[in-house]
Amino acid sequence: MEANTGTAYVFVRSGTTWSQQAKLLADDGAGSDHFGTSVSVSADTAVVGAYCSHWVGVGCGPGAAYVFVRSGTTWTQEAKLRASDGGANDHFAYSVSIAGDMAVVGAFRKNTDTGAAYVFARRGTAWPEQLTLVAGDGATGDDFGYSVSISGDTVAVGASNKSSGAGAAYAFVITKANGEPCATAVECHSGYCVDATCCEEVCTATCKSCANASGTCANVAAGQTDPNASPTCLAPHACDGQGACKKVTGQTCAAAAECVSGYCVDATCCADACTTTCRSCANAAGTCTTNVPVGAEDPSSSPPCSWASGMACDGAGSCKKADGEACLTGGECASTACTDHVCCNEECDSPCHSCHLDQHVGTCMPVPDNEDPRQECQASSGGNPTCAGKCVGRQCAYPDVGTSCGLCAACDGTGRCTTTPADDPACGTIVCGGLDTACRAYQDLTSSRCAGLGVCTIANDPATCTLWTDLPCADGGAGQQDGGAPGGDGGAPGGDGGVAPGGHGGCGCTVGSDRGPIAGAIALLLAVALARGPRRRPRAEGHGHPRCSVGRLA
Numbered sequence: 394m395e396a397n398t399g400t401a402y403v404f405v406r407s408g409t410t411w412s413q414q415a416k417l418l419a420d421d422g423a424g425s426d427h428f429g430t431s432v433s434v435s436a437d438t439a440v441v442g443a444y445c446s447h448w449v450g451v452g453c454g455p456g457a458a459y460v461f462v463r464s465g466t467t468w469t470q471e472a473k474l475r476a477s478d479g480g481a482n483d484h485f486a487y488s489v490s491i492a493g494d495m496a497v498v499g500a501f502r503k504n505t506d507t508g509a510a511y512v513f514a515r516r517g518t519a520w521p522e523q524l525t526l527v528a529g530d531g532a533t534g535d536d537f538g539y540s541v542s543i544s545g546d547t548v549a550v551g552a553s554n555k556s557s558g559a560g561a562a563y564a565f566v567i568t569k570a571n572g573e574p575c576a577t578a579v580e581c582h583s584g585y586c587v588d589a590t591c592c593e594e595v596c597t598a599t600c601k602s603c604a605n606a607s608g609t610c611a612n613v614a615a616g617q618t619d620p621n622a623s624p625t626c627l628a629p630h631a632c633d634g635q636g637a638c639k640k641v642t643g644q645t646c647a648a649a650a651e652c653v654s655g656y657c658v659d660a661t662c663c664a665d666a667c668t669t670t671c672r673s674c675a676n677a678a679g680t681c682t683t684n685v686p687v688g689a690e691d692p693s694s695s696p697p698c699s700w701a702s703g704m705a706c707d708g709a710g711s712c713k714k715a716d717g718e719a720c721l722t723g724g725e726c727a728s729t730a731c732t733d734h735v736c737c738n739e740e741c742d743s744p745c746h747s748c749h750l751d752q753h754v755g756t757c758m759p760v761p762d763n764e765d766p767r768q769e770c771q772a773s774s775g776g777n778p779t780c781a782g783k784c785v786g787r788q789c790a791y792p793d794v795g796t797s798c799g800l801c802a803a804c805d806g807t808g809r810c811t812t813t814p815a816d817d818p819a820c821g822t823i824v825c826g827g828l829d830t831a832c833r834a835y836q837d838l839t840s841s842r843c844a845g846l847g848v849c850t851i852a853n854d855p856a857t858c859t860l861w862t863d864l865p866c867a868d869g870g871a872g873q874q875d876g877g878a879p880g881g882d883g884g885a886p887g888g889d890g891g892v893a894p895g896g897h898g899g900c901g902c903t904v905g906s907d908r909g910p911i912a913g914a915i916a917l918l919l920a921v922a923l924a925r926g927p928r929r930r931p932r933a934e935g936h937g938h939p940r941c942s943v944g945r946l947a
Contacts, residue, residue, distance in 0.1 A: 399428030401441045403468060415468040417441055419459050423448065428459070431489045433496075437463040440474075440496050442486030456485030458498050460520060472520045474498060476511050485511075488541045488551075495567065496520065497548050499538030508537030510550045514570050516606050523570030524582060526550060528563050537563070571608025583608070588621055597623045600632035612636045615653060642679025654679075658693065670694040671706035684710045688727055688738065717755025732757070733767070744769060745784035760784040770808065780804035 401417040417439070419428050423446075431442035439461045447454030458474040474496070476485050480503075488499035494515035503509040508531065512524040526548065528537045532555075540551035548565045555561035568582040569591045575581050581591035585603070587610070588596075592603030596610035599622040603610055613619050615634030619626040626638035631653050633639045639653045640646060644662045649655050652662035656674075658681070659667070663674035667681035671691050676683045685691045687708035691698040698704045698712035705715035705727040713727040714720055714736045723729045726736035730748075733741070737748035741757030747766050748757050760766060763783045770782035770789035779798040782791035795803045798810035805811050 397425045397427055397445075398422045399426055399430070399443060401429040401432055401439070403434075403439065403463075414466055415463075417459075417461055417468060417470075419443060419446070419457075419473075420470050421446075421473075425453075427453075431458075431487060433489045433491045435491045435493060438471075438491060439463075439468070440489045440491045440498075442489045442498070444484045444487040446486070452482045453484060455479035455481060455483055456487070456500065458486040458489050458496070460491075460496070471518055474511075474513050474520055474522075476500060476503075476509075476525075477522050478525075488539060490542045490548075492543045492545065495543055495546075497526075497541045497543045497550075499541040499550065501536040501539040501553070503538065504533075506534045506536055506554070507531050508535055508539065508552060510538045510541050510548070512543075512548065512567060512570070514573065516572065519606075521570075521572070521607065524567065526563075526565055528552060528555075528561075535561075543567075571603075572606045573608070597621070598636070599624060599626050599638050600636045616641070642674075643677045644679070668693065668695040669710075670696065670698055670712050671710050684708055688716060690715075715755070743787070744789060745787045759787045762786070765789075777804075777810035780808050780810045782808055 399419075399422065402413055403415040403417065404411045405414045419426065419441075422428055422443070425448045426443040426446045428443035428446070429441055430444050433440045441459045441461065442456070443459065444456040445453035446457035455475065456479065459470055460472040460474065461468045462471045474486070476483065476498075479485050479500070482502055483500040484502040485500035486498050487501055490497050496513045496515075497510055498513065499508070499510045501508040508528075510526040511522055512526065513520045514523045528535065528550075531537050531552070534554055535552040536554040537552040538550055539553040542549045546567045548567055550563045550565070552561045552563065569575055569580050571581070571583055571591050571593050573581070573591045574589055575586040575591045576589070578584050578586045580586060583591060583593055585592040585595055588602045588604040590603045590605070590608055592608050592610060594610050596603045598610075600613045600619050601610050601622065602613045602619065605611055612634055613626075613632040613636075616631050618628060618631055619638070622638075626632055629641050629644050630638050631641045633653045633655075640651050640662045641653055642662050642664050644652070645660055646652050646657040646662045647660070649657040651657060654662060654664055656663040656666055658674040661674045661676070661679055663679050663681060665681055667674045669681060671685045671694060672681050673683040673685050673691070674681050685698075685706035685708070688705050690700045690704070691706055691712070692701075694712075696712075698706055700715055703715050703718045704712050707713045707727040707729070714725050715727060716736050716738050718726070718736045719734060720726050720731040720736045721734075723731040725731065728736055728738055730737045730740045733747055733749035735749055735755055737755060737757055739757050741748045743757075745760045745765075746757055747760050748755060749766065750758050750760070762785045765771070765782070765784050770784060770791070777798045779796065780792055782789040784790070789808070791806050791808050792804045794806040798804050803811065
């Protein structure tokens with residue numbers, strides 16, 4: 394060991410016996426440090442002075458004090474104390490004293506032997522300097538700090554050469570240092586107790602606090618409130634960590650500067666930049682977790698999902714084609730609906746609606762009257778255009794039942810062109826032999842078809858025909874301008890009670906039926922009535938109406 398490096402020894406008592414427990418050395422000890430010149434112990438903590446530590450080659454160095462703590466029987470160095478304004482030959486640590494978590498160190502040669510004493514307080518394992526003590530009447534050569542002692546909050550400092558060697562001692566009541574907890578300002582050396590901490594200043598500005606280890610007026614941490622400020626910063630606001638009070642996440646905003654987080658997304662203070670495609674911060678928590686609604690755009694995402702590029706969000710966090718864009722399947726569309734080969738705002742499968750109307754592409758709208766862009770109302774049987782319909786009042790409107798659509802054929806009112814009614818025992822079967830349906834509309838039916846669609850009417854049957862216009866011939870019935878009953882050579886009653894075809898006049902229809910005597914009688918009366926009516930001119934051979942026979946099913 395180099396000369397004057399120094400050592401300190403720890404002894405413990407057991408009964409009346411004292412035994413060495415440890416030998417203490419400075420971790421940076423060097424020759425001429427004079428480590429061990431002064432010592433003090435309190436419980437498991439010891440302070441050892443080395444008043445010439447950091448020797449500079451001429452005289453003494455500034456000096457230092459070393460703090461050791463015991464665990465079991467082992468002592469380890471915890472801290473090294475030095476004066477914040479120390480200089481060579483100050484003899485700092487010529488005297489030391491410790492009580493609990495407070496230590497006082499004398500430097501009697503400070504300022505040309507005027508002297509000073511320094512107070513340190515433990516904070517965890519650190520020992521920051523708290524106060525510098527000087528005599529109120531100190532003078533050069535007093536050697537204030539030649540000896541020191543502390544007990545509780547009281548410190549005594551000796552000035553061995555005060556008054557030309559007469560000496561003096563000074564007592565100080567130590568108030569709490571900055572950073573120590575407090576209830577009132579009188580407890581603090583600074584005279585300020587802010588945020589329950591002894592503070593260096595009044596510190597009442599918004600989002601400033603002294604609640605830190607050093608007791609300095611610093612910025613309140615980001616996200617915390619400041620109830621003691623003037624004005625206060627309270628929820629739903631908080632400090633931003635830079636000394637300003639701003640809105641917390643989830644609050645509405647117009648600019649990022651309004652938010653503690655520094656992000657204003659979707660008019661909401663957000664926890665982050667929220668650039669994920671089709672994600673939004675528009676929620677109470679202000680987190681980037683909400684899916685952008687179906688059909689809405691997300692131009693701030695990366696990459697952007699915007700209407701300008703024909704894209705929109707699908708409500709599930711994906712960017713797809715917007716309404717009105719061309720598509721083949723619903724999976725391409727944000728709305729999931731691909732109708733009329735465009736992405737549509739809905740499925741649009743109601744009759745007489747379209748998603749591809751002018752000025753409304755992409756929106757399901759009713760088709761204007763008398764139009765049918767999807768051809769939903771076209772003829773469904775045989776493609777006969779006569780029976781085709783058009784959209785009217787959001788539904789298909791078809792030609793009336795019985796509208797002629799060809800020889801021996803008529804529309805059924807649902808877009809189909811039919812040639813005969815369905816076979817039905819209650820109706821019979823119409824057998825058309827070149828019937829000219831332009832002459833009359835489905836002469837053997839009422840306004841609706843048979844088999845649940847109406848009642849079968851047999852031409853020339855007085856039991857069912859009440860109008861002469863029901864006769865099948867345009868120029869052969871009594872309803873014509875020249876009037877008259879069937880032709881002069883009109884048929885006599887048939888053997889089965891039917892009306893036989895006339896030679897040159899009358900109706901060219903044969904009505905066959907499995908009739909009984911009553912039906913035959915009715916037919917005979919009809920023939921007699923016709924015979925008594927005015928006679929009409931015979932028509933030329935070969936100009937009669939095409940024949941049509943109606944046979945009743947057995």
